[in-house]
Each structure stands twice: as C-alpha cells, then as structure tokens.
Amino acid sequence: MLLDVLTAFVDELREAGIPVSMVEAIDAADALRFTDIGDRDAFKATLGATLVKNERHYRAFETAFEVYFALDRSGPGDGTGEDAGGEDRPDRGEQRNRGPQGQGSGGGGGGDVDLDALRQALFDAMRDADMAALRDLAGEAVDDLAGIEPGRPVGGTYYLYRTMRQLDVDGLRSRLEASLTEDADGGLDERLGREEAAARIAELRSELEAEIRRRLVADRGREAVAKTLRKPLLEDVDLMHATRTDLVDLEQAIRPLTRKLATRLAQRRKRRRDGRLDFRRTVRRSLASGGVPIDPVFRAPRITRPEIFLLCDVSGSMATFSRFTLQFTYAMNAHFSKLRSFAFIDSLDEVTDYFAVGSDFGEALHRVSTEAKVVHLDGHSDYGRALRQFWEQHGHELTPRSVVIIAGDARGNYRSPHAEVLAGVRRAARGLYWLNPEPRAYWDTGDSVMGRYSVHCDGVFEVRTLRQLEHFIEQVALPVPSVRS
Amino acid sequence: MELTGPAEVRAALRDVEYLADDRISQVVYLAEQLGKPILVEGPAGVGKTELAKALSTIFDRRLIRLQCYEGLDESKAIYEWNYKKQLLRIQAGGEEAWGSLEEDIFSDEFLLARPLLEGILSEQPVVLLIDEIDRVEVETEALLLEVLSDFQVSIPELGTMAARTQPLVLLTSNNTRELSEALKRRCLFLHIGYPTVEREQEILLARVDGLTEMLGEQVARVVSSIRDLDLKKAPSVSESIDWARTLLALGIDRVDSDVLDETLHVLLKYQADIDTARRELVEA
Ligand SMILES: Nc1ncnc2c1ncn2[C@@H]1O[C@H](COP(=O)(O)OP(=O)(O)O)[C@@H](O)[C@H]1O
Numbered sequence: 001m002l003l004d005v006l007t008a009f010v011d012e013l014r015e016a017g018i019p020v021s022m023v024e025a026i027d028a029a030d031a032l033r034f035t036d037i038g039d040r041d042a043f044k045a046t047l048g049a050t051l052v053k054n055e056r057h058y059r060a061f062e063t064a065f066e067v068y069f070a071l072d073r074s075g076p077g078d079g080t081g082e083d084a085g086g087e088d089r090p091d092r093g094e095q096r097n098r099g100p101q102g103q104g105s106g107g108g109g110g111g112d113v114d115l116d117a118l119r120q121a122l123f124d125a126m127r128d129a130d131m132a133a134l135r136d137l138a139g140e141a142v143d144d145l146a147g148i149e150p151g152r153p154v155g156g157t158y159y160l161y162r163t164m165r166q167l168d169v170d171g172l173r174s175r176l177e178a179s180l181t182e183d184a185d186g187g188l189d190e191r192l193g194r195e196e197a198a199a200r201i202a203e204l205r206s207e208l209e210a211e212i213r214r215r216l217v218a219d220r221g222r223e224a225v226a227k228t229l230r231k232p233l234l235e236d237v238d239l240m241h242a243t244r245t246d247l248v249d250l251e252q253a254i255r256p257l258t259r260k261l262a263t264r265l266a267q268r269r270k271r272r273r274d275g276r277l278d279f280r281r282t283v284r285r286s287l288a289s290g291g292v293p294i295d296p297v298f299r300a301p302r303i304t305r306p307e308i309f310l311l312c313d314v315s316g317s318m319a320t321f322s323r324f325t326l327q328f329t330y331a332m333n334a335h336f337s338k339l340r341s342f343a344f345i346d347s348l349d350e351v352t353d354y355f356a357v358g359s360d361f362g363e364a365l366h367r368v369s370t371e372a373k374v375v376h377l378d379g380h381s382d383y384g385r386a387l388r389q390f391w392e393q394h395g396h397e398l399t400p401r402s403v404v405i406i407a408g409d410a411r412g413n414y415r416s417p418h419a420e421v422l423a424g425v426r427r428a429a430r431g432l433y434w435l436n437p438e439p440r441a442y443w444d445t446g447d448s449v450m451g452r453y454s455v456h457c458d459g460v461f462e463v464r465t466l467r468q469l470e471h472f473i474e475q476v477a478l479p480v481p482s483v484r485s
Numbered sequence: 486m487e488l489t490g491p492a493e494v495r496a497a498l499r500d501v502e503y504l505a506d507d508r509i510s511q512v513v514y515l516a517e518q519l520g521k522p523i524l525v526e527g528p529a530g531v532g533k534t535e536l537a538k539a540l541s542t543i544f545d546r547r548l549i550r551l552q553c554y555e556g557l558d559e560s561k562a563i564y565e566w567n568y569k570k571q572l573l574r575i576q577a578g579g580e581e582a583w584g585s586l587e588e589d590i591f592s593d594e595f596l597l598a599r600p601l602l603e604g605i606l607s608e609q610p611v612v613l614l615i616d617e618i619d620r621v622e623v624e625t626e627a628l629l630l631e632v633l634s635d636f637q638v639s640i641p642e643l644g645t646m647a648a649r650t651q652p653l654v655l656l657t658s659n660n661t662r663e664l665s666e667a668l669k670r671r672c673l674f675l676h677i678g679y680p681t682v683e684r685e686q687e688i689l690l691a692r693v694d695g696l697t698e699m700l701g702e703q704v705a706r707v708v709s710s711i712r713d714l715d716l717k718k719a720p721s722v723s724e725s726i727d728w729a730r731t732l733l734a735l736g737i738d739r740v741d742s743d744v745l746d747e748t749l750h751v752l753l754k755y756q757a758d759i760d761t762a763r764r765e766l767v768e769a
C-alpha cells in the first residue's frame with residue numbers, strides 16, 4: 001500500500017518536471033526499509049535523498065510531499081488518509097462542532113466562534129514560540145474561519161486569505177513585533193526582534209496553508225490538489241515574465257552555468273599524459289640521473305582561452321530578459337579573462353568596465369541604464385544601426401579566437417537590419433551565436449527579422465528559460481582551430 | 486561502531502562535536518545501511534568536509550581524502566606506475582631477459598595506489614572523501630564514477646584489482662557546475678545549507694570554548710540576519726565561529742551595533758558586503 005502511494009508520488013514528481021529515473025524510484029523503496037515511516041522528518045529525508053538530486057527542485061518536492069503525505073500529522077501514514085483530521089485529534093472535535101457555518105455555508109464562518117480568544121491563543125503561542133500549540137490552533141482557525149466548501153474548485157490561496165483576514169494577521173504581527181522588541185536595547189536588537197516576529201508569522205502562515213491543503217486533499221484527492229499547486233521549476237520559468245523572487249533564484253542558478261560555458265569554450269587537453277613530450281627538457285633533466293630519462297617532461301597542455309563579445313539588447317521590451325543576460329555577463333566575468341560586453345538599443349556602447357570582477361551587480365545594472373550611451377534617437381531598438389556601429393568600432397578587434405554572442409529579440413521596428421554586417425562578423429570571428437527570448441513561432445512575424453540574421457549565425461537559440469540556456473551551453477563545444485604553440 | 490538508527494547517528498556525531506539535523510543523520514544512516522555513496526552539496530563552509538571527518542571518527546574508520554582540483558587525472562586519483570623506480574630497476578637489470586623484467590616492473594611493487602584505489606584495497610573499511618568533485622572535468626568525473634560503481638580497477642598490465650572492503654564514500658560539491666546525471670543517480674543526495682539559528686548556536690557552543698549560551702544565541706541570530714541580506718558572499722559557519730572567537734578574545738559578552746560595526750570584517754570578506762551590512766544593521 002505504501003508502495004502504491006510511493007508510485008503515485010513519483011508520478012507527481014515527474015509531472016512537476018523533476019526527473020526521477022526508474023532506478024531512483026527503486027532506491028527510494030529500498031531505502032524505506034531502513035526508515036521509520038512514523039517519523040515524518042526521517043521519511044521526508046529518505047524520499048528527498050533518493051528522488052531529488054538537484055536542490056533547485058526541492059521546493060517542488062516539498063509541495064508534492066505535503067500533498068501526498070499530508071493527511072496524518074503523526075506520521076506519513078499509508079497515505080490513504082480516510083482519517084483526515086479524525087480521531088487522532090480529539091481535542092479539536094469540540095471546536096469544530098462549535099462553528100457549524102465553518103463547513104459549507106460559504107459565508108466564511110466565524111459567526112459564533114470566539115475569535116478574540118483564538119487570536120489571543122495564537123498570539124501567545126507565537127510569542128512563546130510554542131510550535132505544537134501553533135499547529136493545533138492553525139487547525140482550529142481553518143476549521144472555523146476558512147469556510148471550505150466541499151467540491152468547489154477554489155484554490156487554497158482563497159481560503160488562506162479568507163482565514164488570515166479574519167484572524168487579522170497584520171494586527172497580530174504588530175502586537176508580536178511590539179512584544180518581541182519590548183526589551184530591545186538599541187537598533188540591532190530591535191531589528192532582530194522584528195525579524196523574529198516576521199519568521200513566526202511566516203510559520204503561522206505555513207501552518208494555515210498546510211491545514212487547508214489537508215482538507216482540500218481529503219475533499220478532492222491528492223492528484224487534483226497537487227495539480228493545482230504545481231509551479232514551473234526554476235529552469236522552466238519564462239524569463240520574460242519572471243517575478244523578482246524568480247530572478248533572485250535565477251541569479252544563483254546562473255553561476256554554475258557560466259562555469260560550464262567557460263569549460264566548454266576553453267578547449268583543452270584532457271590529461272597530462274596526452275601532452276606531448278618535451279624532448280629537450282627531458283634530456284636536460286636526465287643528466288642528473290646519468291642520462292636515464294627518469295623524469296620525462298611533458299609540455300603543459302595548451303589552453304585556448306576564447307574572447308567573448310556579448311551584445312545585449314537592453315530596450316524596454318527586453319527589460320527582464322536583459323537583466324538576465326546582464327546577470328549572465330556578470331557571472332561569466334569570473335571565468336573569462338577576455339570578456340567584452342556591449343549594450344544597445346538604437347546605439348551601442350561598451351559596458352565591460354561596469355561588470356569588472358569585484359563590481360556590484362545592482363550598481364552595474366544601474367550604470368547600464370543611466371550612463372551607457374545606448375539611445376541615439378527614440379529608445380526603440382535599431383539592430384541595424386547598433387550592429388553597424390559594433391562592426392565599425394570593434395570589427396577589427398575580432399580574431400579567430402573571438403566568440404560573438406548576441407542576445408535580443410531581433411525586433412528592429414522596421415528599420416533596416418543590415419544583416420550583411422553579421423556576415424563580416426562571422427568571417428572575422430570563430431563563432432557567432434544568437435540568443436532570442438521569443439518563442440520560435442514568433443520569429444519573423446511583425447518586425448522580427450530573425451531569419452535575416454540567422455543565416456549568418458553558427459547557431460540561433462530560443463532562450464526563454466534557464467533550461468534553454470543550459471541547452472545552448474551544451475551545444476557550443478566547438479572544436480577550436482588548433483593553434484600551434 | 487554499530488549505529489542502530491538515525492537518532493544514534495546524530496548522537497554519535499554530537500559526541501564528536503558535529504551537529505547534524507534530521508536530514509543529515511537519516512541520509513548517513515541510509516548510506517551506511519545501503520552501501521551507497523553520499524553526494525553532499527552546499528555552499529562553502531557549512532560542514533561538508535567536516536562531516537566526512539566526523540564520520541571517520543564515529544565509525545572508527547580511517548579517512549582517505551582525495552582533494553579535487555582542475556586538471557586532476559587518474560594518475561593522481563586512482564593509480565600510477567612508479568616509472569622512476571621502474572627505470573632504475575631496468576638499469577639495474579642489465580642483461581636480464583625483457584620478458585621477466587617486464588613482469589617484474591609491472592607488479593604491485595611498482596604501483597602507486599592513489600586515494601581511490603587505496604580506499605578499496607584497504608583491509609579495513611575506510612571513509613573515502615572525494616572533496617569538491619565539481620572542480621574536476623566531466624571526463625575525470627566519469628572515471629571516478631566507474632570505480633565507485635564497479636568497486637574495482639582494471640590495470641592493463643596487472644589485471645583487475647577488486648575491492649577488499651567497501652568504503653563509506655562521501656563526495657562533496659560546492660555546485661560550481663552541474664554534475665553528471667549518472668553520478669547523481671548512483672548517490673544519495675544531501676544538500677547542506679546554512680544551519681537554523683538553533684543549530685548554529687549549538688555548533689558555536691560545541692566549537693568555541695568559553696562561549697556563553699546567550700552570546701552564542703546572539704551570534705547565531707545576527708549571522709542569520711546578515712545571511713538574508715543581498716550579499717556577494719554570505720558568512721559561512723566557519724566565519725561565524727571565527728566571529729564568536731573574536732568577540733571572546735575582545736572580552737565582549739553582548740553584541741550591539743557598535744560591536745558589530747567594529748568586527749564585521751571578520752564575517753564578511755567584500756567591502757561592498759560590509760557596507761551593505763553596515764547600512765542595514767548598524768545604522769538602522
Ligand atoms: N554541523 C557542524 N557541526 C560542527 N561544526 C561545524 C558544522 N558545520 C560546520 N562546522 C564548522 O565549520 C567549519 C567549516 O566546515 P567545512 O566542513 O570545512 O566546510 P565545507 O562545507 O566547505 O567543507 C568546520 O571546520 C567546523 O568547525
């Protein structure tokens with residue numbers, strides 16, 4: 001029976017986009033033999049360690065876990081969960097009966113519930129950091145105030161806000177802050193107190209969410225609830241519509257990718273043993289051992305460090321995306337000694353210095369929008385003009401080691417694209433790539449002239465997600481024309 | 486030592502002053518029971534390497550460590566022929582027939598076992614730590630994985646050398662690059678992030694002699710608050726330990742804005758980060 005739930009759970013993880021192989025599913029089942037499944041934390045740790053091999057996926061795992069193993073709070077149980085909120089919590093039965101409207105009247109409940117007493121109890125529990133009490137009280141609050149209507153396909157957030165509003169959570173927060181900063185001695189203490197208050201309110205919120213989820217699962221079944229809670233994984237978040245939190249998380253995730261790009265672009269000999277014997281030095285050294293070449297010397301492996309030229313459209317239509325590409329630029333700096341970056345709208349300006357190692361990203365971003373001369377006329381992208389400018393000012397700096405990457409939607413407001421410039425760029429450089437954040441289907445519609453440019457590129461990639469960026473990076477392992485040392 | 490469950494693992498780790506949480510102790514217990522490697526991932530200074538050391542102590546096994554770096558190859562990771570010794574042997578051999586000489590110089594005696602081979606050939610099971618595996622190239626990673634999967638090494642001149650004992654394997658990664666799917670599939674995955682305030686306080690109390698409960702809590706809370714700021718590099722556990730030691734050395738028993746201001750550089754390495762923390766926490 002546990003195995004059935006496990007299978008369903010693994011299916012849900014896959015639906016949510018987490019790659020779980022057959023082997024890993026079997027490993028999980030195997031590992032459960034050594035797990036006290038009555039211990040929720042241990043149970044979760046076992047499933048996490050065997051099924052989720054990327055921390056970026058952990059949040060999605062947790063959401064699914066909460067749904068699939070939510071029903072019995074003393075342990076994960078067998079997941080069939082008919083006993084939801086049942087006999088194991090007799091202390092609450094009485095409360096629930098007290099608020100008849102709570103279940104199903106749709107009016108939001110709360111009528112004859114002693115709200116003040118509940119609020120006070122919640123406040124006490126949070127002030128004393130009594131998590132067990134907080135959990136029980138959250139259960140009561142949801143019973144009494146959420147007004148969950150069976151069968152109604154309303155998302156959990158609706159019930160959450162309904163409950164929080166009636167509890168006057170903002171008021172609770174103020175009281176809690178006041179109480180936790182009461183004996184504060186100076187600004188630092190006060191700040192710590194406020195943060196503590198915020199953390200405990202967050203705790204309350206997540207307990208309420210958990211209670212609501214439990215009831216929704218009992219009502220509609222795990223599968224349906226899990227489906228409504230599914231969110232795209234970080235690598236699938238659309239960069240054009242990313243939220244601020246997404247962007248922050250993305251910034252973390254970009255760093256490892258830039259290193260990967262660096263290693264792929266820097267073609268190097270793999271092993272020392274592949275290096276060629278340095279005959280002269282070997283003989284010279286062998287004199288010390290009577291002419292026996294005891295200590296052969298190999299030439300150091302040749303490393304060809306590419307020079308990257310990154311051109312980034314920073315026009316308004318590209319705001320979120322350009323933040324992402326500039327972040328990428330910033331992170332790449334750690335790995336490429338020769339990285340030059342340029343920003344453009346209808347005029348192009350070099351921004352390499354803003355992103356120098358040790359600079360602050362927020363600051364650099366600010367300088368791009370205030371100092372860089374990227375607007376010539378009206379602030380509408382003019383690819384033709386920007387590319388020509390690049391070619392005229394920097395074309396002579398391109399060498400067979402240069403890799404040029406252009407990031408933009410190729411929407412030039414019906415101005416002349418000057419695609420011939422790219423033909424020159426490609427001849428002069430080792431590689432030319434274009435990253436376009438628009439879905440491929442939109443290319444060459446309206447004022448998009450992607451097709452005019454793509455014929456000159458070594459590769460054109462749709463990059464709207466981290467996953468696609470990774471795909472691009474995997475594709476660019478170019479054989480470097482071997483340079484004689 | 487025979488540890489009968491995660492709670493025992495946790496207690497044993499605590500005895501050697503390593504403070505684990507539920508996730509860590511459960512995964513260690515599983516690894517021991519299932520004989521699977523653990524891939525420990527997380528930012529620098531959260532106790533990944535230290536975990537391997539602590540496990541070697543509680544299981545009473547020798548620790549063999551392979552520190553990875555860019556360019557590490559199998560001759561440093563697995564084995565290498567001691568060609569200096571081989572050449573000398575050839576010279577000393579004089580007119581000896583090549584056949585017997587060859588057999589001789591490609592024998593155990595001339596083999597230099599590197600950490601991986603040493604780990605599996607040990608008569609007593611060891612803890613094998615492959616530290617910062619994200620630093621090696623993908624190709625080397627595949628080589629290491631092969632050894633960890635087969636528990637044997639084939640040496641063309643010698644044949645196959647099979648494991649004598651099974652090591653408890655920990656691989657660590659600072660996640661500077663994505664590791665291969667194959668490697669991840671083989672391992673139990675353990676992410677160690679920054680500890681909760683409570684656990685950090687315990688770590689501090691265990692690791693810093695003379696620290697009071699109160700100062701330990703304050704340090705942990707302030708550090709946790711600083712980690713929430715938008716920083717280039719968040720302070721690690723080792724830095725919070727350093728900070729606590731500094732405070733003790735200065736005879737400070739309570740952190741206030743002034744103390745923080747004067748000692749921020751112990752916690753934060755970048756001037757930009759120090760400025761941020763000062764703005765947010767000191768001048769607030
Ligand atoms: N859970 C822990 N218990 C005790 N000490 C810890 C713990 N985590 C980190 N430390 C301390 O932090 C230091 C740095 O940990 P280390 O293992 O070197 O970090 P890394 O994750 O970079 O390998 C250790 O030497 C130890 O003093």
Ligand SMILES: [Mg+2]
Pocket residue numbers: 530533534535616657
């Ligand atoms: Mg380490």
